[in-house]
Amino acid sequence: GNSVTQMEGPVTLSEEAFLTINCTYTATGYPSLFWYVQYPGEGLQLLLKATKADDKGSNKGFEATYRKETTSFHLEKGSVQVSDSAVYFCALGGSNFGNEKLTFGTGTRLTIIP
Amino acid sequence: GAVVSQHPSRVICKSGTSVKIECRSLDFQATTMFWYRQFPKQSLMLMATSNEGSKATYEQGVEKDKFLINHASLTLSTLTVTSAHPEDSSFYICSARKIAGGGDTQYFGPGTRLTVL
Numbered sequence: 001g002n003s004v005t006q007m008e009g010p011v012t013l014s015e016e017a018f019l020t021i022n023c024t025y026t027a028t029g030y031p032s033l034f035w036y037v038q039y040p041g042e043g044l045q046l047l048l049k050a051t052k053a054d055d056k057g058s059n060k061g062f063e064a065t066y067r068k069e070t071t072s073f074h075l076e077k078g079s080v081q082v083s084d085s086a087v088y089f090c091a092l093g094g095s096n097f098g099n100e101k102l103t104f105g106t107g108t109r110l111t112i113i114p
Numbered sequence: 115g116a117v118v119s120q121h122p123s124r125v126i127c128k129s130g131t132s133v134k135i136e137c138r139s140l141d142f143q144a145t146t147m148f149w150y151r152q153f154p155k156q157s158l159m160l161m162a163t164s165n166e167g168s169k170a171t172y173e174q175g176v177e178k179d180k181f182l183i184n185h186a187s188l189t190l191s192t193l194t195v196t197s198a199h200p201e202d203s204s205f206y207i208c209s210a211r212k213i214a215g216g217g218d219t220q221y222f223g224p225g226t227r228l229t230v231l
Contacts, residue, residue, distance in 0.1 A: 004157075036222070041224070042224055043118065043120075043207070043222040043223050043224040043225060044158075044207070044209075044222035045222070046219055046220075046221075049219075089157075089158070100146070100163070100211070101148075101160060101163065102148075102158075102160070102220060103160075104150075104157040104158040104159075105157055106155070106156055106157045107155075107157065
């Protein structure tokens with residue numbers, strides 16, 4: 001079955017540092033890949049997505065590239081801000097059109113200190 | 115926008131009672147909603163897929179008689195935890211699927227924390 005392995009946290013960085021949160025997956029077919037973010041006290045929000053190999057999703061300075069050869073979808077940001085402090089979830093969707101039945105990683109808590 | 119609400123945000127109940135959690139899509143219609151459960155420091159686990167006008171589809175290992183799901187309208191799905199026990203204590207999160215303008219995205223509610231005493 002599908003599975004997502006995500007870098008364990010918590011991760012603490014200084015403001016303006018470079019961020020990488022690793023995510024690898026196991027799936028049959030050609031799934032869609034997602035990063036969701038959960039800010040304190042709020043629900044999950046879609047941060048970015050990629051639907052096929054070599055696609056790069058990007059949003060709010062974050063980006064991730066769908067790497068089929070390494071089955072990875074690592075999240076990166078060049079310069080983090082305090083407001084980026086949140087829990088980040090990597091997720092995998094079905095290979096059909098759309099993102100039914102998401103499979104989530106365990107989440108990575110990120111804290112950015114001024 | 116695409117906003118999903120859940121009510122209540124937090125509930126504490128006695129063992130043996132039933133608890134109903136509502137999930138609403140506030141500004142879009144959703145023929146499909148999903149219910150997830152999240153244990154502390156663990157991932158979200160899909161419990162069931164709720165389809166408007168038909169029976170929910172439960173994931174393997176999820177008791178359908180214990181977790182009753184009703185998708186009453188295109189904007190409302192409810193999850194009822196029947197005869198709740200302490201092991202049912204968890205964080206329950208719903209999402210609603212929005213298909214529009216060539217896009218297909220799940221929007222999540224803020225979650226409901228259930229504590230069974």
